[in-house]
Amino acid sequence: MVKKKKTLQETSAIAGPIVVGETISGDDLRARLEEIKSCQGVIGYILRNANTASIDLDDPAKIIDYAVLSSLAFDVSRDFSQLFDLGELENAIFCGKNIKMLSITIGQNRISIFTEKDTDLEKILMKLHTS
Amino acid sequence: MENGVYSFALKNTLIEIQRICPDVKNAFVFREDGEIVAGDENTTQETVVRAIDAIDGMLEKGEATGGVENIVFEGNKGRLNVSHINDFYLVTVTSKGADTNYVNTVTHVLVPTVLKLLEKINPAPLKTNLDNVQTEPEDLAIKHAVEPLEELAEEVETLEDEELVETGAKPESEGESIVPEAPVNQFIVENIGGLLVSGDTVRIDNDILLQWNELYEDRKIEEAEIETFGGKSTRCKLKAIKDSKYEGKGIIQMPEKIQNALGIRKGELVRVKPVIE
Numbered sequence: 001m002v003k004k005k006k007t008l009q010e011t012s013a014i015a016g017p018i019v020v021g022e023t024i025s026g027d028d029l030r031a032r033l034e035e036i037k038s039c040q041g042v043i044g045y046i047l048r049n050a051n052t053a054s055i056d057l058d059d060p061a062k063i064i065d066y067a068v069l070s071s072l073a074f075d076v077s078r079d080f081s082q083l084f085d086l087g088e089l090e091n092a093i094f095c096g097k098n099i100k101m102l103s104i105t106i107g108q109n110r111i112s113i114f115t116e117k118d119t120d121l122e123k124i125l126m127k128l129h130t131s
Numbered sequence: 132m133e134n135g136v137y138s139f140a141l142k143n144t145l146i147e148i149q150r151i152c153p154d155v156k157n158a159f160v161f162r163e164d165g166e167i168v169a170g171d172e173n174t175t176q177e178t179v180v181r182a183i184d185a186i187d188g189m190l191e192k193g194e195a196t197g198g199v200e201n202i203v204f205e206g207n208k209g210r211l212n213v214s215h216i217n218d219f220y221l222v223t224v225t226s227k228g229a230d231t232n233y234v235n236t237v238t239h240v241l242v243p244t245v246l247k248l249l250e251k252i253n254p255a256p257l258k259t260n261l262d263n264v265q266t267e268p269e270d271l272a273i274k275h276a277v278e279p280l281e282e283l284a285e286e287v288e289t290l291e292d293e294e295l296v297e298t299g300a301k302p303e304s305e306g307e308s309i310v311p312e313a314p315v316n317q318f319i320v321e322n323i324g325g326l327l328v329s330g331d332t333v334r335i336d337n338d339i340l341l342q343w344n345e346l347y348e349d350r351k352i353e354e355a356e357i358e359t360f361g362g363k364s365t366r367c368k369l370k371a372i373k374d375s376k377y378e379g380k381g382i383i384q385m386p387e388k389i390q391n392a393l394g395i396r397k398g399e400l401v402r403v404k405p406v407i408e
Contacts, residue, residue, distance in 0.1 A: 062196070065192065065195055065196055066196070068192050069189065069192045069193065069196060072188050072189040072192055073189060073202075075185075076185050076186050076188075076189050076204070077204050077206075079181070079182075079185035080182065080185060080186075080204050080206075080211050081204075081206050083178055083181055083182055083185070084156070084157060084178075084182075084209060084211055084224045085208055085209065086204060086205075086206030086207075086208055086209045086210065086211060086224070087206040087207035087208030087209065087227075088206060088207050089204065089205070089206055090205045090206060090207055091205050092202070092203065092204045092205070093201075093202070093203045093205075094189075094193065094199070094201075094202050095199075095200045095201040095202070095203075096193055096196050096197050096198055096199055096200060097197045097198035097199070097200055098196065098197030098198070099196060099197065
C-alpha cells in the first residue's frame with residue numbers, strides 16, 4: 001500500500017504538460033516566473049499576452065534576438081501543428097549551442113524562458129506547473 | 132550526383148528508421164542551405180518544402196544566438212524534433228505515445244553513421260566528373276595550337292605519315308584521340324509508365340543531356356549504357372525527363388521492362404554513360 005502511494009507521488013511529480021487554457025492570473029504567473037528567474041542557470045524570460053509584455057533578461061543586448069526567437073518558436077509551432085497534425089502546442093524546446101529556450105502557452109499568455117545550456121528544463125517546467 | 136547518393140542512402144535510412152520505430156510518422160533531411168536531401172515515403176515534397184520554409188527563420192535566428200543543436204515541438208497529438216547533425220537537419224515527427232528516448236537513440240546513431248560512411252566513400256560528384264572530362268579536349272586543343280608553331284615536329288609528322296603510306300600501315304585515327312571518355316553518372320531509378328511510353332527508352336535530366344551534347348558537339352547522343360551495381364548492363368534509348376517534378380533530382384525514369392531486365396527496381400542506383408558512336 002505504501003509502495004503504491006509512493007508511485008502515485010512520483011507520478012504527480014513528473015512534469016506534465018501545461019494545460020492550454022488553464023486559468024491563472026497574470027500576477028500569479030509573473031510571480032512564478034520571478035521565482036524561476038532566480039534559479040541557477042536561468043537567464044531570463046519573456047511573457048506576452050494580448051495586452052502586455054514583460055521581459056526580464058540578464059543581458060539586455062540580446063533582448064531583440066531572444067524576443068524574435070521566442071516569437072518564431074510560437075509561429076513555427078502553429079505551422080508545424082497544421083502541417084503534421086501535432087495538435088495544440090504544449091511546449092517547444094530550443095537547444096542551442098549556448099542557450100536553451102522553453103516556450104509554452106498558458107491561457108492567453110505566451111512564455112519563453114531562457115537558460116544556460118546545461119540547465120534542466122524539466123525542473124523549470126515542473127516549477128512553472130506546480131508553484 | 133553526390134546529392135543523388137546522399138539522397139538514396141539517407142532515404143533508405145529514414146525508411147529503416149520507420150521500420151524500427153513505427154511511431155515515426157514523418158522523417159526528412161535537409162541541408163543547412165535549405166536544400167532537401169531525403170524524405171520518407173509518407174511525406175510529400177510540398178509538406179517538406181513548407182516545413183523548411185516555416186523553420187528557416189528560426190534556424191537562422193538560432194545560429195545568431197550561437198548555433199542550433201536541437202528543437203522539439205511538443206503538441207497534444209504528436210511531437211516534432213529537429214536535430215542538427217553535421218551539415219544537415221534531421222526532422223522526425225512522432226506520435227504522442229512514442230518512446231522518444233528510443234527514437235532519438237535510433238536516429239542519432241543511424242543517421243550520423245550513414246553520413247560518416249558517405250563522407251568516407253565520397254563518390255565523385257557529377258560536376259567534377261564532367262569538369263575533368265571537359266578539360267581533356269581543352270588540353271588537346273592547346274597542344275594542337277602549339278604544334279603548328281613547332282615546324283620541326285610537323286616535318287617529322289609528315290615524314291612519319293609518308294613512311295606509313297609507303298609501308299601500308301594505318302595511321303592512328305585522328306578523330307579518336309580528341310574524343311573525351313564518356314562521363315559516368317549515377318542516377319536513382321524511378322518508374323515510368325503510360326500508353327505512350329516506349330519500353331526501350333529511359334529519361335534523364337535535360338541538363339545532363341545538354342552537358343553531354345556540349346561535350347560531344349559533333350555527335351548525336353541518342354543512347355545510353357546503363358549498368359547496375361550488381362554488374363548487369365544494357366543499352367537503351369535516351370530522352371529528357373518531361374515531368375518537372377523529377378528534374379534536377381538525379382533521377383532516371385525507367386520502364387518496368389528495362390528494370391526487370393537489369394534486375395532492379397525503383398529507388399536503386401545505376402550508372403549511366405552516353406553511347407558515343
